[in-house]
Amino acid sequence: MKDTYYSIGEVAKLANVSVQTLRYYDKIGLFKPVYVEPTTKYRYYHDSQLYHLDLIKSLKYIGTSLEDIMKVQALKAEELMDFLNEQELIIENKLSRLKEIQQNVSRVKKRVRRQLNYPAFGEVVILEEDEMLILQATSNNLSPLDLLNASYSKLKRIIEEEEGIIDNSYGGIYAYQGYELVDEIKYTHLFTPLLTDKRIITLSNEMEVTKIPAGTYVGIIFTFSPDIYFSNLKKLLNYVDQYQLKVTGDIYELFMPTSYSPNEQEDYTVEIKIRLRE
Amino acid sequence: MKDTYYSIGEVAKLANVSVQTLRYYDKIGLFKPVYVEPTTKYRYYHDSQLYHLDLIKSLKYIGTSLEDIMKVQALKAEELMDFLNEQELIIENKLSRLKEIQQNVSRVKKRVRRQLNYPAFGEVVILEEDEMLILQATSNNLSPLDLLNASYSKLKRIIEEEEGIIDNSYGGIYAYQGYELVDEIKYTHLFTPLLTDKRIITLSNEMEVTKIPAGTYVGIIFTFSPDIYFSNLKKLLNYVDQYQLKVTGDIYELFMPTSYSPNEQEDYTVEIKIRLRE
Numbered sequence: 001m002k003d004t005y006y007s008i009g010e011v012a013k014l015a016n017v018s019v020q021t022l023r024y025y026d027k028i029g030l031f032k033p034v035y036v037e038p039t040t041k042y043r044y045y046h047d048s049q050l051y052h053l054d055l056i057k058s059l060k061y062i063g064t065s066l067e068d069i070m071k072v073q074a075l076k077a078e079e080l081m082d083f084l085n086e087q088e089l090i091i092e093n094k095l096s097r098l099k100e101i102q103q104n105v106s107r108v109k110k111r112v113r114r115q116l117n118y119p120a121f122g123e124v125v126i127l128e129e130d131e132m133l134i135l136q137a138t139s140n141n142l143s144p145l146d147l148l149n150a151s152y153s154k155l156k157r158i159i160e161e162e163e164g165i166i167d168n169s170y171g172g173i174y175a176y177q178g179y180e181l182v183d184e185i186k187y188t189h190l191f192t193p194l195l196t197d198k199r200i201i202t203l204s205n206e207m208e209v210t211k212i213p214a215g216t217y218v219g220i221i222f223t224f225s226p227d228i229y230f231s232n233l234k235k236l237l238n239y240v241d242q243y244q245l246k247v248t249g250d251i252y253e254l255f256m257p258t259s260y261s262p263n264e265q266e267d268y269t270v271e272i273k274i275r276l277r278e
Numbered sequence: 279m280k281d282t283y284y285s286i287g288e289v290a291k292l293a294n295v296s297v298q299t300l301r302y303y304d305k306i307g308l309f310k311p312v313y314v315e316p317t318t319k320y321r322y323y324h325d326s327q328l329y330h331l332d333l334i335k336s337l338k339y340i341g342t343s344l345e346d347i348m349k350v351q352a353l354k355a356e357e358l359m360d361f362l363n364e365q366e367l368i369i370e371n372k373l374s375r376l377k378e379i380q381q382n383v384s385r386v387k388k389r390v391r392r393q394l395n396y397p398a399f400g401e402v403v404i405l406e407e408d409e410m411l412i413l414q415a416t417s418n419n420l421s422p423l424d425l426l427n428a429s430y431s432k433l434k435r436i437i438e439e440e441e442g443i444i445d446n447s448y449g450g451i452y453a454y455q456g457y458e459l460v461d462e463i464k465y466t467h468l469f470t471p472l473l474t475d476k477r478i479i480t481l482s483n484e485m486e487v488t489k490i491p492a493g494t495y496v497g498i499i500f501t502f503s504p505d506i507y508f509s510n511l512k513k514l515l516n517y518v519d520q521y522q523l524k525v526t527g528d529i530y531e532l533f534m535p536t537s538y539s540p541n542e543q544e545d546y547t548v549e550i551k552i553r554l555r556e
Contacts, residue, residue, distance in 0.1 A: 058443045061379070061443065077390055078394065095373070098376065101340050109366075113359065148282055
């Protein structure tokens, strides 16, 4: 290739970089003119230098810091391969994190849509449910009116570490039986939905990853208040009795916040549901 | 759920957030205690507030600014759906950009690996080549020793806009014939490899996206210097004559930088190749 020199303005035009950027690159030693005229201080760049800007721009594009770009410039081809392999790993990690976030957002959308489109509050409805992956912890002696957000802090911490949260719903499981008083209800498990099917490796003894099976459920949904919790549950249980439905042994309950503003009264919808035998 | 209050330290533990962060959230109005004791200034949080931290942490995880989180907190469920739809789009864009970068890096790796593993410099070799997608511009009256990095600035600008560059190689195409002098060579086209098969929509008249076909090539690779350019080309042309190879009408040339340091003498390898007829 030919011997040709350019001013800083010409390089800016040719390489689609601002003059300010070129001055800055000169200052930090990232990309320097081959010659600076001593009196005028004009910078002169050689044509053959231009391709260095390709590398700089490419590495900036993939998110490399200017400091690291300088390190890359010093690499020989073999070392550049190592660098590129590293970049590939970083990109793969970013991709799988993004895919996870995508899954999360789509699940939350599904939940919000469900809350918005629920056919009737305070009425028993038939639900065709997909399988729900959950992280559950054994519980003892907690009843619905004793439940705290704090009761979920261990579960949430694991979800946060593994998945970065996003679905903030809180679940409980208790045995199917004919309750007469709300205090008779004792959760066997508390759970929170898992958003991805990543294997969780930090589980303690009292926790496990399991599934709420797909199938047909009878359920009731209502805005939580301590006064009406039990009457809604009773309505559901009476419905099962009245139609002599064959159900499986567990009752699933899910609390979902409906307001996200910290200035408003908290507002939860509760969904209680029982799976029918096939 | 039950009426229970926590100190800032308890919330920090329960929600896995630092006390400093909670103080900051209070200050900016993102997450405030329900009660502050007037004399001690102790903050008291209600249990039902805890889930707000889920939302805050989740949105932070997907990259939402604190300012935007405050806006999201004020949304009703319907509006939250719009927000989530928007987030999905943002995520999709990020994903496709990352996939592009991944493709780019893998292509550059391939090129560097090829440079490293080339069987013999200055010797004619047989090459089994994959198809190469290129962006080419017509050229007139440029010959190899007149070629400039600057000659590629228009091509590079388009690649940069569409793909963010990364592969910094520079190509030329000229007719296959029996040259006697280097100045007889005139490029018909200059090109730069395309890394992705995204459709480019900003093409001007003299440019087009095309392919260097897959197939068997005879080629020669050497470290560029004006003195040896022509003798290497002649060696390749003589080889074709000597073995009476049937070749197609174009000679392809690719310049690839081997040093990335702006402080070293520029160093290019040149690959010249001719495709054999099937």
